Amino acid sequence: DVKVTQSSRYLVKRTGEKVFLECVQDMDHENMFWYRQDPGLGLRLIYFSYDVKMKEKGDIPEGYSVSREKKERFSLILESASTNQTSMYLCASSLFRTLNEQFFGPGTRLTVL
Amino acid sequence: TQLLEQSPQFLSIQEGENLTVYCNSSSVFSSLQWYRQEPGEGPVLLVTVVTGGEVKKLKRLTFQFGDARKDSSLHITAAQPGDTGLYLCAGYSGTYKYIFGTGTRLKVLA
Numbered sequence: 001d002v003k004v005t006q007s008s009r010y011l012v013k014r015t016g017e018k019v020f021l022e023c024v025q026d027m028d029h030e031n032m033f034w035y036r037q038d039p040g041l042g043l044r045l046i047y048f049s050y051d052v053k054m055k056e057k058g059d060i061p062e063g064y065s066v067s068r069e070k071k072e073r074f075s076l077i078l079e080s081a082s083t084n085q086t087s088m089y090l091c092a093s094s095l096f097r098t099l100n101e102q103f104f105g106p107g108t109r110l111t112v113l
Numbered sequence: 114t115q116l117l118e119q120s121p122q123f124l125s126i127q128e129g130e131n132l133t134v135y136c137n138s139s140s141v142f143s144s145l146q147w148y149r150q151e152p153g154e155g156p157v158l159l160v161t162v163v164t165g166g167e168v169k170k171l172k173r174l175t176f177q178f179g180d181a182r183k184d185s186s187l188h189i190t191a192a193q194p195g196d197t198g199l200y201l202c203a204g205y206s207g208t209y210k211y212i213f214g215t216g217t218r219l220k221v222l223a
Contacts, residue, residue, distance in 0.1 A: 104155025
């Protein structure tokens with residue numbers, strides 16, 4: 001059974017903290033994505049990666065960075081967490097061919113106090 | 114910036130009723146996907162449509178891609194409580210990226 005796992009389901013952090021969200025996929029997919037999901041706004045792409053050590057900015061990259069040192073792992077980093085980064089964060093992966101479906105993890109609900 | 118607007122935003126219906134959810138854009142997409150997301154889970158793909166005018170059926174769900182590939186609809190016949198969830202459309206915008214719609218939250222009451 002294919003799987004995308006995320007390191008935490010719920011996370012509470014303080015303003016200014018550095019936050020790491022980890023995502024691992026076991027499907028040998030080339031593409032990996034980080035989205036944030038907010039009510040009424042759908043899913044917005046933060047960053048994506050199409051290969052190890054490769055990354056591309058999505059629509060809302062400000063305040064975030066990413067790391068992909070291994071094919072199966074894609075990390076999202078909040079350099080200095082702020083309250084407006086309180087959100088649901090979803091990781092996804094897909095095969096190289098662009099019309100393939102994205103497989104999503106269960107999400108991490110992050111609260112920044 | 115490409116946008117996908119979904120309507121309605123919320124829908125609460127009785128079991129057995131029919132419903133249609135719409136996904137509209139001013140941009141052309143080369144393909145469009147529909148996902149369903151249940152509480153506490155990530156979205157799961159239901160269908161991908163590629164050709165303008167294409168219609169795909171998945172049991173009681175019928176998906177249509179507009180002729181101009183700018184819009185899509187999802188029709189559910191005889192809705193059941195198990196259809197409850199957040200429905201998201203996603204248009205392929207090139208360079209590996211899909212643009213997601215704003216979502217329609219459906220609740221089917223028994």
